Amino acid sequence: MRNDKEDALSRLLRNLHPARSAATQHSSRRAVLRNIGIAGLSLAVSPAFAEELVKLPFASGPRERPLTHDFPQKGDMILQRVRPPLLETPMEVFDRGVFTPNDQFYVRWHWAEIPNSVDVDAFRLAVRGHVDRTLSLSVSDIVRDLPRVELAAVNQCSGNSRGFFAPRVPGAQWAHGAMGNAKWVGVRLKDVLDRAGVKAGAVQVRFKGLDEPVVPEAPTFRKSLAIDHARDGEVMIAYAMNGEQLPLLNGFPLRLIVPGWYSTYWVKMLSDIEVLDKPDDNYWMAVAYTIPDTPHASITPGQSGVKMVPINRMVPRSFFTNITDGASYTAGTRVPARGIAFGGDSGVAKVEFSSDGGKSWQPARLGDDLGKYGFRQWQTDFELADKGDHALMVRCTNSSGEVQPDAPNWNGSGFMRNVIETVQVRAF
Amino acid sequence: MLKRLAAIACFGSALLSSTPAWVQDLPTIKSTTVELPAGDALFPGGSSANAINNNCLACHSPDMVLNQPPLPKATWEAEVNKMINAYKAPIDKADVPAIVSYLVQTKGKD
Structure with a gap:
């Protein structure tokens, strides 16, 4: 088994990304594997930091999850997955007030290459594509040079409450805690786009964060909004959440806020804004996060041939x-x-x-x-x-x-x- | 003034005495370094888990898979194929039957 594992590892390590920008430091899964090898992999089948179990009220098991407080800048969270992190907010947190505390705000990442360090002075947000002027904005440029706006908004995962589906479906088995409400402070996306000057013929704006797939050939996580939506004056780029800078796992230093829309569009660690002159057909828009174009996005299990559209507005x-x-x-x-x-x-x-x-x-x-x-x-x-x-x-x-x-x-x-x-x- | 007061309430920690007055209501965003848990547990099951341990742990820890409800074999096959085709998981084709077999055995449903 050890030899098999090393073969798999060496296959993987051939695919290392080139060195990353000075602004971020990836505690790379690949680097970790390179440094410690198989000998460092724990033989434990359950995480050593699991101290307490919570029971999620699903119709069928497994219902138990560890309650963890071993994630940085996070208090007690329901552990759905260690890597990449999926952390759920315990329901009782929502009884304490309308704003979800940053240290118990849920966490959801797609790819495991998440920078564990962000140097604010070196970080830049690129604005490029179908624009008059390409921009490279520092956090300071954004905080000091653009009008500040503030908005309370619910961030909810598209798959919140998935564990209650009947019949059950694969995916993160969330109860109701893949949601949170925060007071976001930042700038209007419109103001940033206006600085770059959107050219006539722009149709969408595409967003990307600093996270990367472990396998470089895999589709980088990118999401797009229609140009009119992006310029509606409500979509914003947040640098503060409930009066503090964002926890790293919630998207530090900048996160896209798309009020009223599912969280898949709220790109974390936002580093790249690309104005497109044709519709985005990348995997994360065209295939993933699509819903049946039916009332309540509902179909009969097994039903096929349904028109699918990108998930969009949230419902009450x-x-x-x-x-x-x-x-x-x-x-x-x-x-x-x-x-x-x-x-x-x-x-x-x-x-x-x-x-x-x-x-x-x-x-x-x-x-x-x-x-x-x-x-x-x-x-x-x-x-x-x-x-x-x-x-x-x-x-x-x-x-x-x-x-x-x-x-x-x-x-x-x-x-x-x-x-x-x-x-x-x-x-x- | 109200705006200033609100900003002070929100960003009290940003009020350093040496900061010029005109930027006092701007929040300070500080560089951040954290350590994330390694998530290096293995799938249980000894040798029956060799294929899944060898092919699947580079991209994710086992816990989310183990948290899945019982699912039909066709669903597990589709999941493994999605990992290979959509997410470009470097899975040895020869290991696919053993991975599906492990999932069906551990998380299967008729």
Whole structure:
């Protein structure tokens, strides 16, 4: 086995990338392999830093995940994958406020070549392609020379809640914690594009970060927005998150913010902006992150021949944050219920609560409106008159009139789940 | 003034005494170096895991695979082929049946 492993390693090591820019330092997987070889690979089958397990409420296993605090600038996170990191926010974090703390904000990377060091003085953001002037902007250029804007916005993975799909689908088996809300501070993408001068005939703007695939031939992660979207004055480049610079794993030093759209577009460690004069057909736009062009991106399992389009706007969702499945209450007493909601690509118009499995609904009180793209707290209270099992439900209607559906959607990628959430409780 | 106060509240740590007044409301972004966990665990299963350990760990740790629900063999074949064709994983073609077999055995479903 050792010899096999070394063969695989030497195959891999032949494919080393050339040296990288002075601005970043990759703790390269390939370099690690080169330095320590197979002898350094742990024989442990579970990570040594797993100290506590959490149970995710999926219909089938495996449900247990380690709770880890071994990631830099991160507190307790649900560990979905060590490398490249997939870290989920525990649900109780959302009960503490509408802004998700940076040290518990979820993390999702596609490729394992992530710089572990960024020198702010050497870092440059390139703006190039179908423009009058190619730019090479330092962080300081961006912070000092362009108007500052601030926006609260939810960042949600396309596959948030994938673990609840039935039938189950492959992919990161997230519960509901692949989302977070932050106050982003930065500059308008429009202002940066205007500096470069977008030429007539531009159709899209493509974004790339500092991360790279381990195998150089693999498709680099790049995402594109239509030119009008990129220049809408809302899409921004953030250098601060909840009043601090971004944690490295959330995209330090610069991250694209695309309010109301799924996180796949929110390119982390943004280093390259390319204005295109023809539509982007790269893998991450044309194949990955595409959804059926159907209501709720929903199809029947096994259905084929469906037109696919790039995932785009988010849809409304709402969650309980103080009640979980299996909670029990004394019949006939008042019980507080609360949680968070967001409208997707528009604000929260209303949140309704049901304690009878959706037969009747009552409006919940809404917390302060801190921006239409952010989380909104909701709260109410209820009384379970009869002993026995009860289904509590919550649903959000956004300001465009879109309401969460009664039935779950299904697609093979596990994208865009937004069915009305239900928790099963008991009164005794 | 309000804007200044808000900026101070947000970026208190940026207020160094030697900084000229006109840039005091600008945040300081500091160079950052971190260490990421290695994620160098192996797939369990001894020799039955040789093929998957030899071919799959360069790009990702085993945990996400082990966290998958039971999936049909056709789904696992599609996943392995996606790794090879879309993500250019340097997987030995001869090892593909053993990798699929391991996945079906560990994470299979009729």
